[in-house]
Amino acid sequence: MEQTLVIALVGILGIGAQWIAWRTGWPAIVLMLAAGFLAGPVLGIFDPEHAFGELLEPMVAVGVALILFEGGLSLDFRELRHTGSAVIRLATVGVAIGWLLGALAGIYIAGLAPEVAILFGGILVVTGPTVVIPLLRQSSIKSRPASILKWEAIVNDPTGALCAVIAYEYFRKVAEQPNATLFEVVPPLIIAAIIAGLIGYVAALAIAWSFPRGAVPEYLKVPVLLTAVVGVFVVSNLIEHEAGLVAVTVMGVALANMNVSSLRSIHPFKENIAVLLVSGIFILLSASLSIEDIRYINWPIGLFLLALLFLVRPATILISLLGTNIPWNERLFLAWIAPRGIVLVAISGLFALRLSDLGFTDGNLLIGLSFAVVVVTIVAHGFTVDFVAKLLKVKGATRPGILIVGSTPWTIALAEQVQEMKAPVLIVDSSWQRLALARQKGIPFYHGEILNEATEHNLELAPYQNLVAATENEAYNALVCNEFAHEIGRDAVFQLGEAAQSDDKHSLPESLRGRALFESGFGVEDVSERQRQGWVFRKTKLSDEFDFEDAQERLPDAANMLLLIRRGGVIRFFTHASRPEPRAGDTILSFLPPQPRTAEENAARKKSGRKQGIEPA
Known part of the structure; x- marks a missing residue:
C-alpha cells in the first residue's frame, strides 16, 4: 500500500x-x-x-x-x-x-x-x-x-x-x-541528563527573549518553535539515548513559566498538533x-x-x-x-x-x-x-455550568434562575461594588479580572462549559469570548447582540464576537432597558403531555427564549444563528415582560396593603 x-x-x-x-x-x-x-x-x-x-x-x-x-x-x-x-x-x-x-x-x-x-x-x-x-x-x-x-x-x-x-x-x-559497577554507569548518565536539561532551558530562554522582541515574525513563530523542539531533542539524543525527552520536557516547563505573552496565540495550534x-x-x-x-x-x-x-x-x-x-x-x-x-x-x-x-x-x-x-x-x-x-468523592461538578462575566441586575437575575435549575454558575467581575448584589443574594462570585493570566490558576474553570460575557462594554465582551473560545469552544461562548440602535459602521465583525444570545439578538442596552421595565425570567418544564408548542402558546408574544437545560444537565442556548430542538424533560428559560395581574391577585394585593396601611400600586 x-x-x-x-x-x-x-x-x-x-x-x-x-x-x-x-x-x-x-x-x-x-x-x-x-x-x-x-x-x-x-x-x-x-x-x-x-x-x-x-x-x-x-x-x-x-x-x-x-x-x-x-x-x-x-x-x-x-x-x-x-x-x-x-x-x-x-x-x-x-x-x-x-x-x-x-x-x-x-x-x-x-x-x-x-x-x-x-x-x-x-x-x-x-x-x-x-x-x-x-x-x-x-x-x-x-x-x-x-x-x-x-x-x-x-x-x-x-x-x-x-x-x-x-x-x-x-x-x-x-x-x-563482568566486574563493572553501577558507579561506572550512573554518574555519566546523570551528567548527560543534566546537560540535556540545560540545553532545553537555554532553548526556552532564547525563545522567551526573541519572540516578544519581534525577532521572529508572527507567521514563523509556530514553525520556529516546532523546529527548535525537534532540534533540541535530536542534539540531546546525540549526547545520550533518550536524554532528548528530558530536554524537551524541561524546555516546555521552562517556557510555560517565563510568562511569554506571545505564546498564548499559538496555544490552539499546539493543542491541535498534540491531538493529531x-x-x-x-x-x-x-x-x-x-x-x-x-x-x-x-x-x-x-x-x-x-x-x-x-x-x-x-x-x-x-x-x-x-x-x-x-x-x-x-x-x-x-x-x-x-x-x-x-x-x-x-x-x-x-x-x-x-x-x-x-x-x-x-x-x-x-x-x-x-x-x-x-x-x-x-x-x-x-x-x-x-x-x-x-x-471516593473526588468528582468535580457533574452538571455543566455557566460562567457569567459581568455583574449587572440582568446577570444576577439569570444566575439566580440557573442556580434554581441545579446547574453550577459563577459571576466574575473586577468591581467589588458591582458584586455587592451577588454577595447579597448568595450567588457564587469571583472578584478579579477574567483576562488576567493568574485567574486561570486561582479559579477552577472546569465545571463551567459555557461562558456568557454580559458586561456593559460590547467590545470587552467580544474580547473575553475570543480569549476563551479555544479553551471552552467557539460554540460555547456567548454575548449579548449588538444594540438595536448601533451604527453598522461601528459594529464589531461577526467573526470577532461570541454567539449572540436570544434569537432576536438583544443587545446590552436592550436587556438593561427591559430589566428596568420589569421583565423577568420564567422557567417552563416540557413533558410528553406539555410539549414545546404548548409552551409557546402559554408564553406572551414578546417572550424571548434564552436557554434550555436537558434532563441530564446539558445546557443549550437559543441564539441568533441556531435553535436547539426542545424535547420532553427539558426546562426552558425565557425572558419576558411582566404579566398583568389578575383580578384575584389585585384583590389580594389590595387586602394586604390595607392591613399594612399601604396603598396598592
Whole structure:
C-alpha cells in the first residue's frame, strides 16, 4: 500500500476514534488502540513497518518529543502551591518504589529474566500525558488530584526513559566487563541528563527573549518553535539515548513559566498538533503489533498485569505520600489511576531490540508485554475513572455550568434562575461594588479580572462549559469570548447582540464576537432597558403531555427564549444563528415582560396593603 494512503488511513482512524469517543463518552485511547489493532494485525489493511521502514522509529520518537513538550507547556509552578510535596514525592520516592516493585513483579510473577524485568520495571514508572490528560479532560476530577496526575505523567515520562537507559547501559557494561559497577554507569548518565536539561532551558530562554522582541515574525513563530523542539531533542539524543525527552520536557516547563505573552496565540495550534500526534502514533503503534507478539501472553503475564493494577501502583502511591497533607480519598484515587501510553510502548520497542542483541531472549517479550500493559491499564482505568471518582468523592461538578462575566441586575437575575435549575454558575467581575448584589443574594462570585493570566490558576474553570460575557462594554465582551473560545469552544461562548440602535459602521465583525444570545439578538442596552421595565425570567418544564408548542402558546408574544437545560444537565442556548430542538424533560428559560395581574391577585394585593396601611400600586 502506498505511503500516502497509509498516512490518510492513519489520520481517518485516529481522528475518527477521537470523534466517536466524543460522541459516546468512551475513552478515546481505547478506541484508537482498537482501530489500529483491527487495521493492522487483525484485518491486515496496512503494516506501518512495511510502509515506512526505518523511518517509523524516528517518526514516533519525534512525535513523542513534541507531545512531551506540549505537555510541559501546560505545567505552571503555581499549581504546586497545593500539590508540590506530592509531586516531588512521586517524582523521586515514587519512581524508586515503582521501579523496585515493578522489577520484583516481573521476576517472581511474570517469570522474566532478572535483567529484562529490571529494565522493564524502570519503564513502568511512566504513566504518560497522552492518556492521563485525555482522561482528565473527559472526566471532571477535582483540581488537586487532577493536577498531581498531570504533573506525575509529564515529569515521569523522561524519568522512566532514563531508568531504562541506566539499566541497559549497566547490563551492556557488565557484558563487556563482568566486574563493572553501577558507579561506572550512573554518574555519566546523570551528567548527560543534566546537560540535556540545560540545553532545553537555554532553548526556552532564547525563545522567551526573541519572540516578544519581534525577532521572529508572527507567521514563523509556530514553525520556529516546532523546529527548535525537534532540534533540541535530536542534539540531546546525540549526547545520550533518550536524554532528548528530558530536554524537551524541561524546555516546555521552562517556557510555560517565563510568562511569554506571545505564546498564548499559538496555544490552539499546539493543542491541535498534540491531538493529531497522539491519534497518529497510537494507530501506528497498535497497527505494528503482530499476532506473534500476543502469543507470548500467558497466565503468569496475566497475574503480572493484575499485580501492576492492585499491588504495584497502590503500594507506590500510598508509601510515597505518607506524611503528606493529601486526603486519603485522593490518595486512593491516585493509587488506582495509572494508565500507560505511547512512551511505554515506544521505549519498550526500542530496548527489546537492544536486549535481543545482548543475548536476552526475553527481550522480544517486551513488545507484546508493553501493549498488554497499555491495553489493560487504559481499559481498567478509562472505564472506571468516573465510578471510582464518585465513590471516593473526588468528582468535580457533574452538571455543566455557566460562567457569567459581568455583574449587572440582568446577570444576577439569570444566575439566580440557573442556580434554581441545579446547574453550577459563577459571576466574575473586577468591581467589588458591582458584586455587592451577588454577595447579597448568595450567588457564587469571583472578584478579579477574567483576562488576567493568574485567574486561570486561582479559579477552577472546569465545571463551567459555557461562558456568557454580559458586561456593559460590547467590545470587552467580544474580547473575553475570543480569549476563551479555544479553551471552552467557539460554540460555547456567548454575548449579548449588538444594540438595536448601533451604527453598522461601528459594529464589531461577526467573526470577532461570541454567539449572540436570544434569537432576536438583544443587545446590552436592550436587556438593561427591559430589566428596568420589569421583565423577568420564567422557567417552563416540557413533558410528553406539555410539549414545546404548548409552551409557546402559554408564553406572551414578546417572550424571548434564552436557554434550555436537558434532563441530564446539558445546557443549550437559543441564539441568533441556531435553535436547539426542545424535547420532553427539558426546562426552558425565557425572558419576558411582566404579566398583568389578575383580578384575584389585585384583590389580594389590595387586602394586604390595607392591613399594612399601604396603598396598592
